[in-house]
Amino acid sequence: MPSDHGSNRRPSHLFYQSRLRRPAVDRAEGIYLWDQDGRRQIDGSSGAMVVNIGHSNPYVLDAMRRQMEKVTFAYRLHFENDAAEDLAARTAALMPPGLERIFFVSGGSEAVESCLKLARQYALATGQGGRWKVISRFPSYHGSTLGALAVTGYDALTQPFAPMMREMPKIAAPTAYLDRDGLSMPERGRRYADLLEAEILAQGPDSVLAFIMEPIGGASTGALVAPDSYYPRIREICDRYKIILIYDEVMSGAGRTGKFLGAEHWPASPDLVALSKGFASGYCPLGAMAAPDWMVQPVLDAGGFQHGHTYAGNPLACAAGLAVLDEIAAHDLVGNAARMGAILKSRLEGLKARFPFIGDVRGKGLLLAAEFVADVETMAPLPKELNAYQRVVDLAYERGLIIYSRRTRGGVEGDHFLVCPPMIITEAQIDEIMEILVATLDALAAELHLPVNG
Numbered sequence: 001m002p003s004d005h006g007s008n009r010r011p012s013h014l015f016y017q018s019r020l021r022r023p024a025v026d027r028a029e030g031i032y033l034w035d036q037d038g039r040r041q042i043d044g045s046s047g048a049m050v051v052n053i054g055h056s057n058p059y060v061l062d063a064m065r066r067q068m069e070k071v072t073f074a075y076r077l078h079f080e081n082d083a084a085e086d087l088a089a090r091t092a093a094l095m096p097p098g099l100e101r102i103f104f105v106s107g108g109s110e111a112v113e114s115c116l117k118l119a120r121q122y123a124l125a126t127g128q129g130g131r132w133k134v135i136s137r138f139p140s141y142h143g144s145t146l147g148a149l150a151v152t153g154y155d156a157l158t159q160p161f162a163p164m165m166r167e168m169p170k171i172a173a174p175t176a177y178l179d180r181d182g183l184s185m186p187e188r189g190r191r192y193a194d195l196l197e198a199e200i201l202a203q204g205p206d207s208v209l210a211f212i213m214e215p216i217g218g219a220s221t222g223a224l225v226a227p228d229s230y231y232p233r234i235r236e237i238c239d240r241y242k243i244i245l246i247y248d249e250v251m252s253g254a255g256r257t258g259k260f261l262g263a264e265h266w267p268a269s270p271d272l273v274a275l276s277k278g279f280a281s282g283y284c285p286l287g288a289m290a291a292p293d294w295m296v297q298p299v300l301d302a303g304g305f306q307h308g309h310t311y312a313g314n315p316l317a318c319a320a321g322l323a324v325l326d327e328i329a330a331h332d333l334v335g336n337a338a339r340m341g342a343i344l345k346s347r348l349e350g351l352k353a354r355f356p357f358i359g360d361v362r363g364k365g366l367l368l369a370a371e372f373v374a375d376v377e378t379m380a381p382l383p384k385e386l387n388a389y390q391r392v393v394d395l396a397y398e399r400g401l402i403i404y405s406r407r408t409r410g411g412v413e414g415d416h417f418l419v420c421p422p423m424i425i426t427e428a429q430i431d432e433i434m435e436i437l438v439a440t441l442d443a444l445a446a447e448l449h450l451p452v453n454g
Contacts, residue, residue: 028055045404052278060323067319084313096269099290108250109143111274111287125302131209138170141220156411171195174226189227210244215262218251219406222416223363235268254278258338258365284317333423341365371416389415401436
């Protein structure tokens with residue numbers, strides 16, 4: 001299928017990132033989507049790691065219909081609504097202890113912005129007005145709005161807008177899999193965490209407000225998981241300097257990694273959590289910030305949280321979110337993500353024997369990625385001119401599989417692809433994915449003259 005498929009259709013008035021056109025979608029069910037010509041695609045990336053419970057879930061659709069028959073919009077300054085109240089209580093119960101206050105938004109960028117603004121207003125409300133710097137990691141991705149971009153470490157997305165924003169300090173992401181330094185993984189984890197303390201001291205501890213990180217990386221780092229020693233050391237450093245620790249769980253939350261939050265894989269909890277994507281599984285735009293009462297109360301006492309969005313607490317979106325949480329619990333989809341994720345990761349690891357240009361497979365649960373390299377020993381990336389990250393997506397799409405890709409090393413090179421199917425996936429469906437993926441990688445190797453064994 002050519003990349004401009006659909007050019008015979010009427011001209012489109014829409015535009016997004018590029019001129020690429022794909023077929024028009026007709027319907028979706030479970031892990032599959034069909035275009036208007038009847039051709040089926042396996043949704044091997046859950047959209048953009050969104051559709052955690054699969055497409056067209058009848059329970060969720062019925063809950064949305066019932067809410068639509070009552071009310072679809074009620075502005076939060078005029079009314080409370082039961083769907084929002086119920087979802088807030090349910091969400092708070094799923095958070096780490098102490099994160100009992102919920103602020104609803106429409107998406108991931110809004111959730112991250114809300115965390116940054118609450119942290120700043122808490123500092124002002126408690127006499128710490130000198131704290132405003134938010135340290136983040138490079139590479140990283142935290143959203144597309146200017147505030148979220150300021151803490152994003154991804155040159156292709158941030159550089160065009162650099163004059164328009166106040167870029168925040170960065171430390172290196174814990175890419176320990178690339179290191180050839182003779183250290184153990186626990187030692188590497190502590191070394192990467194100690195970069196935070198060094199940056200706090202360099203910036204001046206009294207000027208640093210927060211540290212934001214993805215507990216399990218998203219597209220910018222290809223499902224990066226730090227050594228286990230990293231997480232408690234980060235928590236310890238934040239406590240030492242009274243820094244607010246923010247976890248961006250937009251992609252890793254809502255069960256995708258085999259825990260409801262990625263944070264739950266380690267004994268170190270954040271102070272603020274940003275949620276979206278799988279939180280409503282794509283049925284409605286929905287996200288949330290989870291915050292502790294000790295942070296919210298001083299802000300409200302000082303005149304209120306000076307921030308908000310029109311669709312915050314929208315009853316239809318919250319009804320969808322509630323139904324999604326019901327389905328996750330009723331069918332143990334978090335457990336299924338852990339079980340199927342282990343099988344899928346093992347199958348992806350197995351590809352390294354046949355395709356020596358796969359240098360690393362990583363992630364947790366059903367947030368998994370494989371990185372291409374030119375040399376497994378040095379982990380040197382493939383030449384960026386090959387555009388392997390885009391070609392693997394196109395070749396998979398031609399064969400009926402949707403996967404997701406980016407470049408790991410600052411967005412400039414380091415091709416990787418993510419395989420992140422819905423949490424309802426079965427082992428038989430993993431077999432379907434792998435069959436197409438092997439054919440895709442064979443085609444990629446032939447096209448780019450990459451080595452294949454056997």
